[in-house]
Amino acid sequence: MARPIKSRGTKFHTLDSKDSLKKQALAARIDQEQDHHFMTHDALADVDAGRVINHQTIQDWAERLSDGDPTLRLLR
Numbered sequence: 001m002a003r004p005i006k007s008r009g010t011k012f013h014t015l016d017s018k019d020s021l022k023k024q025a026l027a028a029r030i031d032q033e034q035d036h037h038f039m040t041h042d043a044l045a046d047v048d049a050g051r052v053i054n055h056q057t058i059q060d061w062a063e064r065l066s067d068g069d070p071t072l073r074l075l076r
Contacts, residue, residue, distance in 0.1 A: 046052070
């Protein structure tokens with residue numbers, strides 16, 4: 001039988017539930033890393049396909065944003 005441990009709050013958890021929380025956190029982290037990997041892969045594929053925006057275009061867009069109109073689109 002699992003022994004009870006006190007959490008930061010007032011509830012008591014068992015070691016089994018603590019292990020379960022660790023497993024859930026680890027699974028969430030693994031999912032997050034997989035998502036990051038796939039997004040990076042997709043971004044590199046965009047670069048390889050030439051789907052990029054010129055650096056100067058980005059700078060000009062950012063400057064227009066600071067002029068007070070956040071609705072300005074990047075590409076017109």
